[in-house]
Amino acid sequence: MTWVETDSLSFTARHDTGDTAYAQSLLDRLEDLRLRLEDRFEQVPGDIVVVVHTNPAWLALAHPFLPAARWSAAPAGRRYLAGWPMEAELHVLNDSHMDRRAAGADSREALRGTAERLYAQRVVAANNPDLPPAWTPRRFGRYLRWAWLVEGGAQYFARQVGLYRAAVIRRLREGVRPSFPPGRRDAVILGGTLFDLLEAERGPGACELLVSRLRRDGPVAQMAAAFDARPREIEDAWRGYLREIARPTLD
Numbered sequence: 001m002t003w004v005e006t007d008s009l010s011f012t013a014r015h016d017t018g019d020t021a022y023a024q025s026l027l028d029r030l031e032d033l034r035l036r037l038e039d040r041f042e043q044v045p046g047d048i049v050v051v052v053h054t055n056p057a058w059l060a061l062a063h064p065f066l067p068a069a070r071w072s073a074a075p076a077g078r079r080y081l082a083g084w085p086m087e088a089e090l091h092v093l094n095d096s097h098m099d100r101r102a103a104g105a106d107s108r109e110a111l112r113g114t115a116e117r118l119y120a121q122r123v124v125a126a127n128n129p130d131l132p133p134a135w136t137p138r139r140f141g142r143y144l145r146w147a148w149l150v151e152g153g154a155q156y157f158a159r160q161v162g163l164y165r166a167a168v169i170r171r172l173r174e175g176v177r178p179s180f181p182p183g184r185r186d187a188v189i190l191g192g193t194l195f196d197l198l199e200a201e202r203g204p205g206a207c208e209l210l211v212s213r214l215r216r217d218g219p220v221a222q223m224a225a226a227f228d229a230r231p232r233e234i235e236d237a238w239r240g241y242l243r244e245i246a247r248p249t250l251d
Contacts, residue, residue, distance in 0.1 A: 010034055015052035015094070022095040023052055026115050033116050033158060040157070040208055043126040049089045050115055059084070059091055065140050072144060076170045077188035079103065082111055085118040085125075087133045092118070103166065110163035121154035130214045146214060148182040149222070152191025153211045156199070161192035165245060168193060172246050180235040181219045190242075197241045198226055 006013045006023045011030050013023035030050070038044045053059040060067050063084040070081045079101040083092035092114045093101075102108035110117075125131040131150060132139040143150055155161050167189045171178065182190040195207050210226040220231050227234045 010046035011048050011050055013050045013052060016054050019052050019054070019094045023050070026050060026052070026092075029113070029116055030119055033119060037120065037123050037157060040204070041123055041127050044123055045126050047088065048119065048122070051089055051091045052094050053091060054094050054097075056082075056093060056097060059093060062091060065135055068140070069143075069147075072184050073188050074171060074175070074185040076167045076174070077186070079107070080110060080114070080164075080167075080188050083114040083118050085122045085133055086135070087122075090115050090118045090122070106163040106166060110160055113158060113160055113163070116158040117154045117160055120157040121150060124150070124153050124157065124211045128211055128213055131211075142214075144184045146219065147184040147187035148191040148194065148219070149211060149214075150191075151187040152182075152193070152195050153207070155192035156195035156207055161196045164189060164192055168242070169246050172242060178242075180231075180238060181223055193241060193245070194223070194238060197238055201237070202227060 002017045003014055004017055004020070006015065006020060006027060008027040008031050011027050013027055015023040027050070030048075034044055034046070051062075053062075059082075063086075066081065066084045070078045073081060082098060082101060083090060085091075095112060098111040098114070099108060102111055122133065125133055130142070131146070132143055155164065171186060171189045178186045178190055181194060195210070198206050198210060206226050210222065215222045215225065223234050224231050229237075
């Protein structure tokens with residue numbers, strides 16, 4: 001394998017020569033996302049390197065927390081853990097591996113947008129120092145506790161929440177009733193739905209407030225402050241929102 005670099009204004013992609021077209025497309029999308037996020041966050045990091053891996057095993061070996069995060073996720077969400085953010089790097093699989101993991105057109109688009117989602121996660125972390133990266137065992141534990149906020153915020157700010165609808169429907173048909181807020185197993189699938197509901201109820205500014213800091217009294221209090229409502233009211237609204245997502249295919 002021959003590694004080469006492709007540059008844009010704010011990013012550099014490091015990739016195999018066979019992935020040049022994919023890397024260029026990826027950089028163009030990241031630049032567009034960075035411009036959008038500049039209107040919403042004070043700190044929007046640049047000089048980020050995107051490493052495009054040609055083998056899932058190499059990606060996992062490079063980032064030992066990734067297999068643990070994938071193991072902790074529900075089966076329907078594991079396919080979407082196809083990359084990992086670091087402070088100055090985003091690591092993703094190439095397009096051929098993304099396409100093999102996809103379960104349909106939206107799933108494919110979500111997977112190919114992994115770098116954008118990881119960059120949104122990096123931007124959120126830049127504006128909230130309690131969130132990783134950087135990665136340490138303690139911060140990974142915090143990630144697991146707040147995974148719904150980390151993964152949901154990344155989906156929302158990357159404008160990808162709708163791409164997970166099929167995975168949400170599958171999750172609602174399988175297994176036990178999801179907890180509120182979603183536990184770490186459901187975070188990749190259901191985290192974005194909370195942000196989508198929050199934007200509809202309280203506006204985009206409330207979504208920015210939700211990720212701005214972590215409350216010491218926990219995730220439920222975090223949701224109550226963002227929605228300016230009692231936890232029971234938020235939970236009822238969220239479960240109604242999930243029923244609306246599922247209803248068109250269940251009728």
